[in-house]
Amino acid sequence: MINNVKEIVEKVIADVKVKNPGQEEFHQTVEEVFTSLIPVLEKNPAYVDEKILERLVEPExxxxxxxxxxxxxxxxxxxxxxxxxxxxxxxxxxxxxxxxxxxxxxxxxxxxxxxxxxxxxxxxxxxxxxxxxxxxxxxxxxxxxxxxxxxxxxxxxxxxxxxxxxxxxxxxxxxxxxxxxxxxxxxxxxxxNQGVLTGKGLTFGGSLARTEATGYGLVYFVEEMLKEAGKTIEGKRVVVSGSGNVAIYAVQKAQSLGAKVVAMSDSNGYIVDEEGIDVALIQQIKEVERKRIKEYVDRRQCAKYFEGKGIWNIKADVVLPCATQNDINLDDAKKIVENGTFAVGEGANMPCTNEAVEYFLEKGVLLAPAKAANAGGVATSALEMSQNSMRLAWTFEEVDKKLHDIMVNIFKDSRDAAKQYGFEGNYVVGANIAGFLKVADAMMAQGLV
Structure with missing residues (x-):
């Protein structure tokens, strides 16, 4: 018998912290997801009775x-x-x-x-x-x-x-x-067994568009989120943290849609190019030569390099954190809002702390959560698995079209789930709910395993 769902969720989170001492990042994601599921659990008590939460936090x-x-x-x-x-x-x-x-x-x-x-x-x-x-x-x-x-x-x-x-x-x-x-x-x-790994080379079962997929998918999701708010990424000033695969192709896709990306970073510092990042040059430096991002300013005179952190001090309409977890803390979030940013798209996994997420939502910033916005990479990996199973290869355009359709559907599912449970416009909660329901229902159908 359920007396108080909120208390049950809090107990599960507390138990996770006790059973997994020192695992701060794991604690953080469990707390973020489970607290957003309280309305779902209240409407669907069977999930609580069957201890779906307790089973979810224990890896198989x-x-x-x-x-x-x-x-x-x-x-x-x-x-x-x-x-x-x-x-x-x-x-x-x-x-x-x-x-x-x-x-x-x-x-x-x-x-x-x-x-x-x-x-x-x-x-x-x-x-x-x-x-x-x-x-x-x-x-x-x-x-x-x-x-x-x-x-x-x-x-x-x-x-x-x-x-x-x-x-x-x-x-x-x-x-x-x-x-x-x-x-x-x-x-x-x-x-x-080519389907055992994805992200393979094209000569042995890899998929076209897999390299670009996470960055492209991020921008496809952000563009849908902006459209819902009556906006577009075209003509907007964008800052991207990171300079790896996700960041590079997010920059490429954003600029192809008419945005101007003015900054990127790596773990040592960041570059600012007010004329817009030269993607081909970044690809040469990072993907071919495997060098640090500061090399960019030696070959492009209009750019500047800054040692250390501080990329979030740069004014932007849209920011895309594509580096690593907890890249944006509460102080960073305050600077971002102060600079007039109206949309944040999480390209990395959990790049915003829970406090930063809450602050963005409180201030009305449109926030595309990582588990939805950066799902394009794994989606295209699954498409690679399909091609391997069928012993065929799709064209770049075919894969990109499937990726775009998947990202649009992820946005719609997140939007609709948020609206259904009284959180309209909150894509963080919407993504958590939509993702949870499918998994929880499958677990229920398969019995106690």
Whole structure:
């Protein structure tokens, strides 16, 4: 018998903090999602009776393993590998691998938990999972990265498969790393199961438009959100944090729709180009040469480089945080609002703290939440899986059209769910509710598993 749903939700959140000590990022995402679901639980008490929340926060499987490898000096190095298979109610586990020194169990669990709802929103049959390592690809030779990836896959291969768990890339894991990982998987399994990894090269089962998908999808969602408010991104001044895959292609798509992107960043600092970011130059520096963003100002005289943080001091109509989690805190949010920003699109996973999110919503800023707005990457990964299963390849235009349609549907589902439960215009709550309902109903239908 339910007495007070709010108290039940608060107890679940408190229990998560006790059972998972020190996992701050995981605590943060659970609190953000579950507090927004209270109206849904009040209308659907069966979700509470069946303890759907308690089951959702416990991964179906957590794998942590040693990754030994030899560097170019012949010295043995040891890293830690992770794969958290969170929820398979609607399909095989699907989520990226992140190679970065900050990676720990909390980061992987927060990403995997978010992935459950993000994947649900795509409308495609994929469950939630995430993985990675505290290995840092920066400064490593191609041979060192290959040896690490081979060692990583030598353990991971036994836990994944086209119908079980399909990893992809994330921070630190691009086409090069996916290629090495797939090569080792194929060698160990003696099988061309191309659908076991996504983000592959075009010569061995990759999909056109996959590289662009997360950034493009972000802008497609933001444009739908702006249209709903009677606005457009055309002619708007935009600031983008980050300079990786998501950021680069968000800039490219925004500028193709008539926006002017004036700033980008990396972990060392940020650039400002009042004439508009030269995407081709950024691609050359970051994707081909693998250098830092400060190189940009040496080749484009109108641009300026600033060491350290501070990109959110720059005035913009629209900001797109595409770097990493908790990129925008409450103080940053206040600066952004003060600068006249009316829309924020989350390209990274959880780039705004919960306090920043609340402040944006309180001030009437349009906010496109990550689990909806950056779902284009995993959606296109699922499209890559479909192409692999059918042994065919779609054109760039076909994939991009499917991606656009998926992002429009995600926006509509988030908008309609928010409206249905009395939160019109709050796409954060709307995305949480829409993503949750599909997963919860599937869990209920499959019994206590």
């Amino acid at each position: 499987r957590q794998i942590m393993f040693r990754v030994p490898w030899i560097d170019d000096k012949g010295e043995i190095q040891i890293n830690r590998g992770f794969r958290v298979q969170f929820n398979s109610a609607i399909g095989p586990y699907k989520g990226g691998l992140r190679f970065h020194p900050s990676v720990n169990l909390s980061i992987i669990k927060f990403l995997g938990f978010e992935q459950i709802f993000k994947n649900s929103l795509t409308g495609l049959p994929i469950g939630g999972g995430k993985g990675g390592s505290d290995f840092d690809p920066k400064g490593k030779s191609d041979r060192e990265i290959m040896r690490f990836c081979q060692s990583f896959m030598t353990e991971l291969y036994r836990h994944i498969g086209p119908d079980t768990d399909v990893p992809a890339g994330d921070i630190g894991v691009g086409g090069r790393e996916i290629g090495y990982l797939y090569g080792q998987y194929k060698r160990i399994r003696n099988a061309n």
